[in-house]
Amino acid sequence: MDINMKVNIAGVELKNPVMTASGTFGSGMEYSELTDLNALGAVVTKGVAAVPWTGNPVPRTAETPSGMLNAIGLQNPGIDTFLERDLPFLRQFDTKIIVNVCGHSVKEYCEVCERLADSDADLLEINISCPNVQQGGIAFGQQPKEAEKITREVKRVARQPVIMKLSPNVTDITEIARACEAGGADALSLINTITGMKIDVGRRTFALANRTGGLSGPAIHPVAVRMVWQTAQAVSLPLIGMGGTASWEDAAELILAGATGVAVGTATFRDPQCGQKIAEGLEQYLRDQGIGDIRDLIGAVR
Amino acid sequence: MTDKWMETAQVESCREIAPGIFDLVLRTENIAEAAKPGQFVSVYSGDSARLLPRPISVCGTDGKLLRLVFRTVGKGTAEFSRKRPGESLQVLGPLGSGYPLEAADGKQIVLTGGGIGIPPLLYAARRLRERKDAGDGPLEIRAVLGYRDGNAFLADEFAKYAKVSIASEDGSLGTKGNVINAMEAEGISPDVFFACGPAPMLRALKEKAAAEEKECWLSLEERMACGVGACLSCVCKTTAEDAHSKVNNTRVCREGPVFAAEDVII
Numbered sequence: 403m404d405i406n407m408k409v410n411i412a413g414v415e416l417k418n419p420v421m422t423a424s425g426t427f428g429s430g431m432e433y434s435e436l437t438d439l440n441a442l443g444a445v446v447t448k449g450v451a452a453v454p455w456t457g458n459p460v461p462r463t464a465e466t467p468s469g470m471l472n473a474i475g476l477q478n479p480g481i482d483t484f485l486e487r488d489l490p491f492l493r494q495f496d497t498k499i500i501v502n503v504c505g506h507s508v509k510e511y512c513e514v515c516e517r518l519a520d521s522d523a524d525l526l527e528i529n530i531s532c533p534n535v536q537q538g539g540i541a542f543g544q545q546p547k548e549a550e551k552i553t554r555e556v557k558r559v560a561r562q563p564v565i566m567k568l569s570p571n572v573t574d575i576t577e578i579a580r581a582c583e584a585g586g587a588d589a590l591s592l593i594n595t596i597t598g599m600k601i602d603v604g605r606r607t608f609a610l611a612n613r614t615g616g617l618s619g620p621a622i623h624p625v626a627v628r629m630v631w632q633t634a635q636a637v638s639l640p641l642i643g644m645g646g647t648a649s650w651e652d653a654a655e656l657i658l659a660g661a662t663g664v665a666v667g668t669a670t671f672r673d674p675q676c677g678q679k680i681a682e683g684l685e686q687y688l689r690d691q692g693i694g695d696i697r698d699l700i701g702a703v704r
Numbered sequence: 705m706t707d708k709w710m711e712t713a714q715v716e717s718c719r720e721i722a723p724g725i726f727d728l729v730l731r732t733e734n735i736a737e738a739a740k741p742g743q744f745v746s747v748y749s750g751d752s753a754r755l756l757p758r759p760i761s762v763c764g765t766d767g768k769l770l771r772l773v774f775r776t777v778g779k780g781t782a783e784f785s786r787k788r789p790g791e792s793l794q795v796l797g798p799l800g801s802g803y804p805l806e807a808a809d810g811k812q813i814v815l816t817g818g819g820i821g822i823p824p825l826l827y828a829a830r831r832l833r834e835r836k837d838a839g840d841g842p843l844e845i846r847a848v849l850g851y852r853d854g855n856a857f858l859a860d861e862f863a864k865y866a867k868v869s870i871a872s873e874d875g876s877l878g879t880k881g882n883v884i885n886a887m888e889a890e891g892i893s894p895d896v897f898f899a900c901g902p903a904p905m906l907r908a909l910k911e912k913a914a915a916e917e918k919e920c921w922l923s924l925e926e927r928m929a930c931g932v933g934a935c936l937s938c939v940c941k942t943t944a945e946d947a948h949s950k951v952n953n954t955r956v957c958r959e960g961p962v963f964a965a966e967d968v969i970i
Contacts, residue, residue, distance in 0.1 A: 428934040432958070435708060436796075436932070448936075456951040461927040463937040468753045470929060477936045479949045619755055648752075671930045672748065672755045674710065674796075 405688050406695040407681070409443070409662050411640045412563035412588035414524050416443035416498050416663065419696060420653065420681040423644045423667030424448055424502035424527060424567070425474065426618075429488035430495070436674035439495040441681055446665060447488065449504035449529050452513045454480040458534060464600045464609035469619030469646070470668060471598050473534040473612035476504050481517045489522050498524040500565070504532060508542075508552050512559045519561040526562050528552070531569030531594035533616045543569040543594075546581035553585025563588035565642065568633075570622075571597050575629050576636035583637045591642035591665065592633060593626045619668040620646040627659050634660020634701050648676065650683025657684075660701035708932070709734045713795045715787045716769060722855035725820070726785040727763075728772045735797045736770035741805065741828035742898075742923055742962040745772070745797030746931040749780045757796065758784070759928050759957070761900070763823035763858075764830065770795075773823035773858065799931055800961050803828045803898050803921055805835060808842040811895035811919075815866060816883050816909055818850040818901025824923060826858050828898055833865035846892060850883040850905065884908050895919065898962075903970060910965040920965035926956040933958030941969035 407418040421444035427433055430445045439445060457477025464471045478484075484501075492499050501523040505511035515526055530543035530552060542552045549566070557564055566582040568575060570593040579590055595616025600609035626645025634641060643661030647653050648669035656664045666677040673679070688696060713730035721727045730736075735745060739762045746757030758780045764771040776782045787793060805828070813832065815825040825847065835841025845866040849859055854876035862868045870878030871886035879886040883905060886892075893916065899909050900923035913920035926938035936949070938956040944967065946954040954960065954968075 426930070426935060428936075432930070432933040436710065454950040456953055457936065457939070457949075460937075460939060462939070463756075463927050463929045463935070465754065465756045468755065470756060472929065472935070472937065474936050477939065477949050477951060477953060479951075483950060620752070668755065671757070671935065672752070674932075 403689060403694060405685050406697070407685055409697060411642065411663055412525065412565070414498055414563060418443040418681045418684070419657065419663045420677050420684070421500065421642070421663055421665045422446050422670065422677060423665035424529065426667040426670050429484070430492055433670065433674050437678055439497050441678040442497045443663065443681070444498035444500050444524070445492055445495070446500040446527060447502050448478055449476045449502045449532065450478055450481055450484045450514060451476065451504050452481055452510045454478065454483070459611035461609065461611055464615070466598070466600055466617065467621060469617050469621035471600055471610060471615035471617055472595070473610045473615035475534045475612065476532060481514050485517065485521060493522045500525045500527050502527045502529055502567070504529045508555050511552060511556055515556055515560045519559070523562055525565055526560055527565040527567050527591055528556055529567050531567050533569070533571060533595060533597045533614065534612060540569050540571065543578060544572050546577050549578050550581040550585040553582045553587050557586040565589040565591050567594055568592040569594045570625055570629055576632050579633045579637045583639055587639060589640045589642065590633065590637065591644065593622070593629050593645045596622050596625065618646065620648050622646045623652055627655050630656055630661050631659040631703070647680065650680045650687055653680045653684055654687055654699065657696070657699045658701070658703040662700055707738060708797055708799060710794070710796045711735055712792050713770065715789055715791045715793060717789055718785065718787045720785070721773070722857040724776050725857050726774055726776065728774070728784060728787065730770045730772070730793060730795065731768055732770050732795065733768070735795060736765040736768050739765050739770065739798035740802035741831050742802035742824055743798040743800050744961060745770070745795050745799060747772070747784060748794035749783055751783065754780050756929055757931055759799070759931055761824035761923070762798065762827055764827045775820040796931065800957055801959065803962050805831055807919060807921065808832060808896045809835070809840060811842055812844040813842045813846070813896045813898065814887070814892060814894040815845070815847040816897055816899040816901070817847070818883055818905040819852065821899070821901030821923065822849055822858055824900050825898060826861055829862055829865040846894065848883045848886050848892060850886070850901065851877065884912060897921065899923065907970055910970065913965055921962055922965050922968065922970070923961045924956050924963060924968065924970065925961065928957050931957050942967055943969060
């Protein structure tokens, strides 16, 4: 039986729906030593800003039951180094490149998108949901008006299709999703991490120097499934689902809930080949279910 | 960067060599043969609820056998300590940079270890001694080891490769106090230091080495997640711009864990 694993996100065809989640995979260099990037539908890079960002003080991570907290604070080398070093590296592989863009202001986001205009990036993912930076990040992702405005501004300068990455730290995610759609977004990705805190009882202080961090890993998967499902009912844009994806079953849940693509993040830290295995597992699942096209699964659970 | 492997390693033996300190030997396919002194491995819990690997330094190798000596600090390391021959553990490695053994050629070197920072130096001691015996290594190898109490784990093994001095916090063995106290008491003043241990020890040694204008290499510890340089959890401030992010924040797991003391701000 011939199985179609290809999916289309805003006009870009991916060989399969599986991609990396921003911030967990760098620009692919480190993990390329341990897994085959060609097996992935796309690589989503760590957030790139207009200039290098230092990030937060350490400790930046803490393990929690079936999850972890992080407060990296978007340390990144900035767009110059990214264009010179990271993008040419990724272009060697037969996978789509989704560049995650971060900024402190609308102007900074737009500056990065402009610099990427003539680059090899296939899609842009706009991070309006990082819980670990003081300015920018989540500030744009919690107010519908702000989300719509930044989407509109970015769309004005972006040459590639624009994915807006949503935060789960909101009362109603569909409100923000609709605002991004109204602003002209081409796709949405969700969910970013859930804000949390861990206290080190031995040291009687915060486990993270930043005090709060973003919770990721299997612990948040049911929240992701719920929010993808809700968002799928609210907008007509393609969705990329993520949040604790660690197995093909998790990926299938997100697709059945309405996601066209699925991203694997924290699970890569436990198994560098996790994404590749999920792509293979999904194909076998289709075979076992007697379904010839993965697109028939998208949003099949209503 | 060196090759690294994700392997299901077989447990050969696991025994407690001091209270809470375990000596675990694993049979690996490639990791042991590739591992250099100062490198570490990521060890994964069998319980997926503990999803992050535990970074553990390499204490020694023997062909395909990889020796890890670690302290139990939580549920993950407690799980490893209960492993018995015939069981297996998922291991990724070898990871990170190692000690630059050639930096000690023709010189006097002191391996300075504190507590659970001692094990990686045993492997360095052995390799340095092999270089010395081959005629191109250090002139003299000494080890100054700091313990909490009289449980001087691994000290007897160091004696095969180096002249050993001991410090203990409670004074039950060697000089009462820390490794710096022991060096002062015995008038130890080498050309090069290799060190691993708690942050206050490393800070004191860095200061001493700078004051005496001695070469000093420190192995640092930081909370890690991926262990391979992708997540940027385990950074350390550097005096110069780092190659990866250009922000004077380098990755302990990849560019480190061993750094020249003057390059890092600790």
